[in-house]
Amino acid sequence: MNPTFGSILIKVFAGAVESGTILLLPTLGEVLTERSGVLNLGLEGLMLIGAFFGFLGAMKTGNPYVGLLLGMAAAAAAAAIHAFICVTLRGNQTVTGLALSIFGAGLTSFYGDSWVSQRLTTAIKPMAVPVLSRIPILGPIFFSQDLIVYAAYVLVAVFWFLLFKTKIGVNLRAVGENAKAADAMGVNVVGTRYFWTILGGALAGAGGAYITCCIHPYWLNGITSGKGWIAVALVVFAMWNPFNALVGGFLFGSIEALQLQLQAAGTYINSALLSMLPYITTFVVIIVATVIVRVRHVGTPKELGIPYAREEK
Amino acid sequence: MLRFEKRDKTPVRLRVLVPICSVLLGLFVGSVVMLFARVNPLRVYEAVVKGAFGSAYTFSETLVIAVPLILISAGLCLVYRMKFFNIGAKGQYIMGAICGSYLALFGPATMPRPLLLTLMMVLGTVGGALWAIIPALLKAYWNVNEVIATLLLNYIASYILWYLMYGTWRDQRSHGFPLSKSFALNAQLPRILPAPSRLHIGLFFGLAAAGIVWIIIRKTRFGYEGRVLGENERAARYAGINVFKTIIIAAAISGGLAGLAGIAHTSAVLRILQLEINSDYGYTAIIAAWLAGLDPLVAVGVSVLLAALEAGGYQIQIVMRVPFGIVGVIESAILFCLLAGEIVTHYRISLTRRLTA
Numbered sequence: 135m136n137p138t139f140g141s142i143l144i145k146v147f148a149g150a151v152e153s154g155t156i157l158l159l160p161t162l163g164e165v166l167t168e169r170s171g172v173l174n175l176g177l178e179g180l181m182l183i184g185a186f187f188g189f190l191g192a193m194k195t196g197n198p199y200v201g202l203l204l205g206m207a208a209a210a211a212a213a214a215i216h217a218f219i220c221v222t223l224r225g226n227q228t229v230t231g232l233a234l235s236i237f238g239a240g241l242t243s244f245y246g247d248s249w250v251s252q253r254l255t256t257a258i259k260p261m262a263v264p265v266l267s268r269i270p271i272l273g274p275i276f277f278s279q280d281l282i283v284y285a286a287y288v289l290v291a292v293f294w295f296l297l298f299k300t301k302i303g304v305n306l307r308a309v310g311e312n313a314k315a316a317d318a319m320g321v322n323v324v325g326t327r328y329f330w331t332i333l334g335g336a337l338a339g340a341g342g343a344y345i346t347c348c349i350h351p352y353w354l355n356g357i358t359s360g361k362g363w364i365a366v367a368l369v370v371f372a373m374w375n376p377f378n379a380l381v382g383g384f385l386f387g388s389i390e391a392l393q394l395q396l397q398a399a400g401t402y403i404n405s406a407l408l409s410m411l412p413y414i415t416t417f418v419v420i421i422v423a424t425v426i427v428r429v430r431h432v433g434t435p436k437e438l439g440i441p442y443a444r445e446e447k
Numbered sequence: 448m449l450r451f452e453k454r455d456k457t458p459v460r461l462r463v464l465v466p467i468c469s470v471l472l473g474l475f476v477g478s479v480v481m482l483f484a485r486v487n488p489l490r491v492y493e494a495v496v497k498g499a500f501g502s503a504y505t506f507s508e509t510l511v512i513a514v515p516l517i518l519i520s521a522g523l524c525l526v527y528r529m530k531f532f533n534i535g536a537k538g539q540y541i542m543g544a545i546c547g548s549y550l551a552l553f554g555p556a557t558m559p560r561p562l563l564l565t566l567m568m569v570l571g572t573v574g575g576a577l578w579a580i581i582p583a584l585l586k587a588y589w590n591v592n593e594v595i596a597t598l599l600l601n602y603i604a605s606y607i608l609w610y611l612m613y614g615t616w617r618d619q620r621s622h623g624f625p626l627s628k629s630f631a632l633n634a635q636l637p638r639i640l641p642a643p644s645r646l647h648i649g650l651f652f653g654l655a656a657a658g659i660v661w662i663i664i665r666k667t668r669f670g671y672e673g674r675v676l677g678e679n680e681r682a683a684r685y686a687g688i689n690v691f692k693t694i695i696i697a698a699a700i701s702g703g704l705a706g707l708a709g710i711a712h713t714s715a716v717l718r719i720l721q722l723e724i725n726s727d728y729g730y731t732a733i734i735a736a737w738l739a740g741l742d743p744l745v746a747v748g749v750s751v752l753l754a755a756l757e758a759g760g761y762q763i764q765i766v767m768r769v770p771f772g773i774v775g776v777i778e779s780a781i782l783f784c785l786l787a788g789e790i791v792t793h794y795r796i797s798l799t800r801r802l803t804a
Contacts, residue, residue: 175594215783224793225786228532228594229737233782236730240775245484247770355772360602367595406610413602420599424591443451 146391147275152349154387155279155286156341160365161372161379162289163337169297169374170330171310173439174216175231178362179238180335181342184209186242188343189254189353198258198347202282205343206336212238213335214328221327224441235362243355254351258282258344282344286380289337293376306330310435313442323442338362360413367416371423373432389415451794465788466738470752473781480776481769491763491773498762499755505762507644511716512728513754514646515540515708517653519732520739520746521660522701527741528664529673530680531694535582535597536705537729538604539575543706544713545608546574548720551634552616552627560633567634567710568652575706576699578604583698587691605726612722627720636715647715649708653747656704660743663700673697705729731757734778737785753778 160177167174174180188205192198216234219225258280266277297303308316309326317323342358350357364386372378393408427434478488499509519536526533547567554563578600585591612625620628638647664670672693676683683690713724735753739746760774790796 219783219787223787223790225789229733229782230786232534232594232733233779233786236734236775236782237779240772240777240779241480242772244480244770244772244776247772360598363595363598363602367599370592370595404610404614406606406613409609410603410606413599413606417596417599417603420595421585421589421591425589428590 142395144271144274146395147388148278149391149394150384150388151275151279151283152387153390154384155283156344156349156361157365157368157386158286158290158380158383159341159344160334160338160362161368161383162286162293162376163334163341164365164369165372165374165376165379166293166297166306166330167334168369168438169306169310169435170327171313171435171437171440171442172217172220172327172331173227173231174213174234174331174334175228175366176213176216176234176238176362177338177365178358178360179235180209180212180338181345181358181362181365182238182242182356183212184339184342185346185357186246186249186342186353188339189249189346189351190245192254192256192347192351193249193252196256198254198256198351199281201347202258202340202343205347206339209339209342210332210336213332213338216335217328217331220441221324221331224443227439227441239356246353246355249353250355252353254347257351258348280348282340282348290376290380297376307435310437313437313440317442317444327442338365341365364412364416367420370427371419373423373427374435386412386416451790451796454793454795457792461792462740465792466740466785469738469781469784469788472784473777476780477773477777481773486767486769491767491769494763494767495756495759498759498766504644505758507640507646509751509755509758510650511645511647511754512725512757513751514649514653515712515725515728516732516735516750516754517747518649518656518704518708518711519729520735520750521653521657521743522704523732523736524739524741524743524746525660525664525670525673526694526697526701527736529677529694529697531583531586531698532594533579533582533597533698533701534594534733535579535600535702535729536732537726538597538601539578539702539705540709540726540729541601541604541608541724542578543571543575543709544720544724544726545604545611545709546706547571547710548616548627548630548713551630551714552720554634556631556633558633563633564636564714567714568636568707571710572703572707575709576703578706579698579702580695583695587694601729608720608724609722612720616720625722630714630718634714635718636711638715645716647711649711649715652707652711653750656707657743657747660700664743669693669696705732731778734782737782 160181164174164177184205187208188201191204192201195201212234216230219230220227260278260280263277267273297306305316305321306326308319308321309323313323345357346353368379368382368386371382389412393411397405397408481488481491498505500506523533523536547570550563550567550570582593582596582600585596586593616627618626618628636647636649638645640646672683672688675686676688676690676693680690709724713720717724731753735746735750739749756774756777760771763769764771
């Protein structure tokens with residue numbers, strides 16, 4: 135193999151893991167939120183809130199990790215609004231999610247206006263994992279990344295185990311499948327839905343903050359450019375399974391990385407068409423995934439989007 | 448302990464009170480957000496009102512924004528009643544503008560003005576309708592989530608416009624800027640007031656659309672079937688309603704009106720095709736439809752109010768350097784309050800003594 139070509143390929147795939155992590159974190163969160171029966175279409179807004187407050191925190195403290203935590207906290211707080219309206223007040227989940235997206239975009243472009251194009255000097259830096267990073271090919275792609283990427287690997291495993299192998303996971307799935315039965319079993323339906331909606335918000339915030347605290351350490355209005363919506367679609371692709379979310383995240387990360395690499399290389403392909411590529415792919419994938427989910431009857435929590443009220447007859 | 452009982456019918460008092468309280472609370476949330484940025488909300492709201500209603504000219508500019516909102520929200524009232532959540536008005540607006548502009552830019556220059564304009568409007572409507580039929584078909588046949596599908600189509604439409612504006616549709620004399628050549632007089636939808644007002648006959652399209660959609664919803668079999676479908680899909684199927692057909696026709700109407708809004712605004716107000724054609728009206732119209740309780744006639748009034756907020760928002764950005772994002776904050780806060788208010792419009796809440804088990 136031509137060494138320069140090989141090294142370029144490794145660079146593309148390492149970039150794919152970075153871009154993939156941006157998508158993986160919100161997708162993972164939404165998998166859990168939807169498993170509890172709550173549909174949160176506000177990921178785009180939550181990611182923007184995470185991205186902006188993450189950037190702001192990193193700017194003010196000089197520590198990008200503190201920024202990341204602040205971004206997560208801000209997005210979690212915004213997700214709590216969604217939980218309050220959808221769980222407690224039984225509002226329409228589709229429209230509430232949309233309102234959350236508009237809110238995130240408006241709030242961050244209002245406060246972010248004076249920060250546009252300012253750069254972070256202390257972005258999160260890569261940290262190679264000893265031993266593992268020296269594995270040929272896989273090492274530089276998967277183990278010469280930053281702490282957030284490693285944390286995402288761990289989270290996938292933890293949430294997969296939690297969801298399918300523990301009592302917490304059984305309860306969580308029960309709430310999304312049949313809230314009434316879960317309630318009868320003594321599971322706290324309202325508490326479960328609040329918890330996983332807010333946690334999902336924090337993870338969406340992490341995805342956004344990962345952009346501004348690490349990948350593109352500056353602020354621009356609308357910096358997430360639709361990634362939150364792609365993440366919502368990836369949840370269907372993942373069939374509500376954390377491990378598949380990892381596959382989906384990295385697959386779409388590869389498309390993003392490939393697209394950027396092609397643009398940088400100045401190919402004949404028009405840049406508008408290249409930029410369109412991730413959205414077209416997502417569009418096709420959501421159709422195929424929906425059909426597969428329907429045929430094989432997998433995944434979809436049965437009471438997704440349906441509010442629960444004990445007193446109602 | 449609170450007891451919730453589902454209401455059969457919402458009292459008129461609540462249907463008026465909840466939206467009004469929502470708007471007030473939305474403005475309050477906007478104030479709090481502004482105070483954090485050390486901006487005086489009272490001065491901002493004063494400037495918004497002045498910027499929207501201050502003079503005959505500014506009011507006509509408010510109406511210029513209201514026209515696309517009226518057109519789009521009328522269609523959304525129809526589809527949302529069927530629980531088909533078309534979020535894609537933005538993309539449908541863009542496709543309408545593109546399709547209609549094709550004739551303006553490349554059509555036979557000698558065509559008489561009324562004929563050319565009619566064809567442009569028809570083409571724009573068809574373009575928007577087709578862009579909405581895609582997700583409707585996917586929803587009807589494969590149950591693909593229409594929110595995600597229509598949203599992705601918004602991005603795709605934006606990039607199609609981008610592709611054209613940096614490609615073959617760019618004017619050779621635009622010095623590299625992504626602008627088409629200016630529309631010839633024949634391709635300009637007439638304005639109805641003396642300059643500098645840009646208010647155009649699209650206003651009448653909007654009023655007619657709102658009236659027609661109101662009649663469809665209230666007085667036709669199709670509208671009735673749509674309402675049944677929205678309340679209970681299974682019941683609708685048992686009653687022999689063709690669910691596929693109903694959703695697809697409603698989506699086509701909604702997309703068509705968004706497309707018409709796109710080409711009318713482009714042809715009458717901008718008179719040129721460019722990257723920024725105000726397609727975000729597609730999102731604002733969603734709020735208008737919801738705030739109007741999905742009644743297309745009420746949506747006319749609400750559209751004017753939201754248009755005032757947007758027109759005022761542009762003004763404060765220019766004059767007071769207050770970022771336009773505040774408009775999104777206020778609009779979304781209004782929407783949050785409305786959705787939260789559904790608990791009182793949908794349920795009768797009463798206090799009962801907790802039974803000791």
